[in-house]
Amino acid sequence: SASVPSWANFSELGLADPLVTTCRQLGFKRPTPVQRVIIPYLLRHDDVHLLTLAATGSGKTAAFVLPILHRLAPDPYGIFAVILTPTRELAKQIHQQVLALGSSAYNVQSALVVGGLDATRQSLDLDRRPHFCVATPGRLAELLRGPRPPMLKHVRYMVLDEADRLLAPGSGFERDISELLLHCTTSPTLAAVDGATGRERRQTCQTLLFSATMTRTLESVEEMAGAGLGRLPLKKFVIHEGLGTNEPRSKK
Numbered sequence: 001s002a003s004v005p006s007w008a009n010f011s012e013l014g015l016a017d018p019l020v021t022t023c024r025q026l027g028f029k030r031p032t033p034v035q036r037v038i039i040p041y042l043l044r045h046d047d048v049h050l051l052t053l054a055a056t057g058s059g060k061t062a063a064f065v066l067p068i069l070h071r072l073a074p075d076p077y078g079i080f081a082v083i084l085t086p087t088r089e090l091a092k093q094i095h096q097q098v099l100a101l102g103s104s105a106y107n108v109q110s111a112l113v114v115g116g117l118d119a120t121r122q123s124l125d126l127d128r129r130p131h132f133c134v135a136t137p138g139r140l141a142e143l144l145r146g147p148r149p150p151m152l153k154h155v156r157y158m159v160l161d162e163a164d165r166l167l168a169p170g171s172g173f174e175r176d177i178s179e180l181l182l183h184c185t186t187s188p189t190l191a192a193v194d195g196a197t198g199r200e201r202r203q204t205c206q207t208l209l210f211s212a213t214m215t216r217t218l219e220s221v222e223e224m225a226g227a228g229l230g231r232l233p234l235k236k237f238v239i240h241e242g243l244g245t246n247e248p249r250s251k252k
Helices: 017-025 033-044 060-072 088-106 119-127 137-144 174-185 227-231
Strands: 049-053 081-084 110-113 132-135 157-161 190-193 200-203 206-211 234-240 249-251
Touching: 017 060, 017 088, 033 049, 033 060, 033 234, 060 081, 060 088, 060 157, 060 206, 081 088, 081 137, 081 174, 088 110, 088 132, 110 119, 110 137, 119 137, 132 137, 137 174, 157 174
Parallel strands: 049 206, 049 234, 081 132, 081 157, 110 132, 157 206
Antiparallel strands: 190 200, 234 249
């Protein structure tokens, strides 16, 4: 597919008009290299898992939040996306950005599920089925094992931000990550009507991994992430921030 030129603006990425307006209101002048590559790709493909390597501060959060919001608009049903991060601070930042990007355009609701906050309140927040759940793995897995587990069977996107830290051996996240991935990516697939053909098609949960560094764990991410991740092919992008180029590579 043709790459998006460096001078392109957000309206040329294929995003819905309300999201383009929101980007303009937030002062986003032009998409960053990672946004120019990832946003159009995710808008075209819902049948692959994604691994993206891009520098910290390169605009990765908007690169995955905007296409999720674009797909949410015509087809919302409860918790649509789960975003996992290794720290409470990063989870709070992403939660705030989700609201900034989605609240005015689509009245998007997001639940912040992290340690250090009241677990009962977080469980009630998830009972309301917000569109996004931004969480640290331990707290979300704790709620999943509790007496009132959150409804995650309709999750369409599982995002692992700072995936190198989340999936690193000895990180302490291994059990929780595997359980959450398995729960979401092996839930019954969802039926949706294809806009082009009018026929019903099956949808599965996409796993999107973002990292600033490549590690041995990420090189074998399909095996490390458990059986659920291997159901779709994995697409890899390496974004060279200064040049705005990428090196796509597919792996079956």
